[in-house]
Amino acid sequence: MIPSIPRSSAAKFTYAAYIFVFFVYLFAPLIAVSVFAFNDSQFPSLPWRGFTLDWFLSSAGRTGVGRTGLFFDNGLMSSIGTSTKVAIIVTLISVTVGTTNAFLLERMNFRGRGILYVVMLWPLVIPGVILGVSILQFMSTIANGLEDFFNIRIDFMRPGLPLVIAGQFSFIATIATLIISARLRKFDIELEEAALNLGASHWMAIWTVTLPFLRPSMIGAGIISILMSFENFNTTLMLVGSDAPITIRVFTAMRDGVSPVINALSLVMMFAMATLAIGLMFTGGSKDQGK
Amino acid sequence: MTEIGSSDLGATPAKLPTSVRRQPGVARLWFYLLLLPPVLWLGLLIILPHIQLFILSLKEKVAPRVYTYGLDNYIGFFNEPLYWMTLLRTATISILATALTLVIAFPVAYYIAKMLRGRTKNLIFVLALLPFWVSELVRTLGWIMLLRETGIISNTLLSLGLIPERVELLGNDAAIITGLVYTSMLFMVVPLINSLDSLDDSLIEAAYDLGGKGVAILREIIIPHAMPGIVAGSIVVFMLTLGNIVTPAFLGGKNSIWFTDQIYQKFIVRFNWEQGSAFGFLLLITSSLVVWLGLKLTRQSLAKTIT
Structure with missing residues (x-):
């Protein structure tokens, strides 16, 4: 059961084989996606018709006939841009609110702190679809009310990127708060007091002592926010307007029937996400959370 | 509402920065400033929308732009077998997928937590997490590539002579469960490893020295110790x-x-938001009920389980 307990070599082999099969299962779908990005065929399926980079680099489709590679597909490229924009905004707000929440939860002692903490966890146990529809109908109701009574049009409360940002922020903020709070909990308050005793103002002490201490967790929370925002589908689907982020675009494309361009896009996304995830491991920002 | 403002020094926590302790008025201002973002966030994006969702679910359309309130949307759900059968099916398959994820993940988590050491352990752990940083859509696309009629598994079986012609493996419940188990794996493996990591090897050795057999050790020592991880993982996966x-x-x-x-x-x-809201609420209740039951039965708290 553990290495120090003797076991038959057959049992050891079976166990190791199981782990091997498990890893084959983990990586098989990803390898399948990657391989078909290079198949010289209209469809991402067997038989193998030879190696090509068309699904990344071909610009023939622009003239009307032929293939359009990922980097020349205006629709896909613009939705990558949309996702990037959304991810950056969601991340900036989430990390900022996460940081102020950390100070509130770790530095302030007030009645209702326990309740606030529990309520902050709610967004993680509410299904993403429900977060989406609840925000959708709430904002629309307000917008309708304002339109009916005051005759003001408020477009940002209608399905579209502002609502997508709000929906993603509503649960990513929880994750940022958890990560940054965990780090602030480990901060030795005497360091800040030393700075105050040496004549620093309150702001100066936080800016030069506390925030640098929090930086790894803020970067970690930022990377996780970017990843989660980029990959969010369930909440985004309910709130999206005419500008589709990449997950929505891929969803629609997959519904219409898969094309190798989507495989090419997937491969690029895999590399981008893996790079971010590995970057996250180096910051160690999420370690404090114990997740 | 707050104890921050009270000028009694003894009552304020020692954790507060010196300047805050000296100036109760400033501290109070700080407190309200810090309270503002979470109040706006949770109020406008979580609490009020859910209250409104509930109100909307009680709304009934009697004529264009004329509404009354009642339970019709919920009654409609229970009267139409298609609706409640779907929820029942969804919940049943979810429970099945959760159980399957647990059974598949447990040996893997145990292997990583107990059988491996040092750098190999870290490497295998990271390797097990890596696929889950990839978008769910990409992972699903991968399963389409594998399972479809012209896909890899069908073709491999055909060329091995195991099947007479290509088979379509997509479009059935087994395929859904395969995908769901795959997508959920990370959320099971990580809490399991965390809980198994803290199990002292000497306990297992002692059980073995006292004559315990593999199954007995698993049942009496390992599973009870891993229980918090099992519950946490199962709850998240089910949700x-x-x-x-x-x-x-x-x-x-x-x-x-x-x-x-x-x-x-x-x-x-x-565009039937009233009925949709009722459905949303039913899903929320089903999900919350299972989370709550899981926590109650094992006497754990939400905060501990999620973080």
Whole structure:
């Protein structure tokens, strides 16, 4: 059961084989996606018709006939841009609110702190679809009310990127708060007091002592926010307007029937996400959370 | 509301920075400034929208722009077998997928936590997590590539002579479960490893020295110790499975509607928000009930389980 307990070599082999099969299962779908990005065929399926980079680099489709590679597909490229924009905004707000929440939860002692903490966890146990529809109908109701009574049009409360940002922020903020709070909990308050005793103002002490201490967790929370925002589908689907982020675009494309361009896009996304995830491991920002 | 403002020094926590302790008025201002973001966030994006969702679910349309309140949307759900059967099916398959994820993940988590050491352990752990940083859509696309009639598994079986002609493996419940288990794996493996890591090897050795057999050790020592991880993992996996859209949509067939898809249909396609809200609430209740039951039965708290 553990290495120090003797076991038959057959049992050891079976166990190791199981782990091997498990890893084959983990990586098989990803390898399948990657391989078909290079198949010289209209469809991402067997038989193998030879190696090509068309699904990344071909610009023939622009003239009307032929293939359009990922980097020349205006629709896909613009939705990558949309996702990037959304991810950056969601991340900036989430990390900022996460940081102020950390100070509130770790530095302030007030009645209702326990309740606030529990309520902050709610967004993680509410299904993403429900977060989406609840925000959708709430904002629309307000917008309708304002339109009916005051005759003001408020477009940002209608399905579209502002609502997508709000929906993603509503649960990513929880994750940022958890990560940054965990780090602030480990901060030795005497360091800040030393700075105050040496004549620093309150702001100066936080800016030069506390925030640098929090930086790894803020970067970690930022990377996780970017990843989660980029990959969010369930909440985004309910709130999206005419500008589709990449997950929505891929969803629609997959519904219409898969094309190798989507495989090419997937491969690029895999590399981008893996790079971010590995970057996250180096910051160690999420370690404090114990997740 | 707050104890911060009280000028009694003894009552304020020692944790507060010196300057704050000296100036109760400033501290109070700081407190309200820090309280503002979470109040706006939770109030405008979580609490009020859910209250409004509940109110909307009670609304009944009697004529264009004329509404009354009642339970019709909920009654409609229970009167139409298609609706409640879908929720029942979704919940049943979710429980099945959760159990399967646990059974598959446990030996892997145990192997990583107990059989491996040092750098190999870290490497295998990271390797097990890596696929889950990839978008769910990409992972589902991978399963389409594997399972479709012209896909890899079908062709491999054909060329090995195991089947007479290509088979379509997509579009059934087994395919949905395969995808759901795959998508959920990370959320099971990580809490399991965390809980197994803290199990002292000497306990297992002692049990062995006292004559305990493998199954007995597993049942009496390992599983009880891993219980918090098992509960945490199962709760999260069940929740995510129940709320999943992508996997059932692409791996399931025409007859395997997921309940989330019903909600999507009501809101986005049919524009029947009142009924959709009722459906949303029923999903929320089902999900919360299972989370709550899981926590109650094992006497754990939400905060501990999630963080």
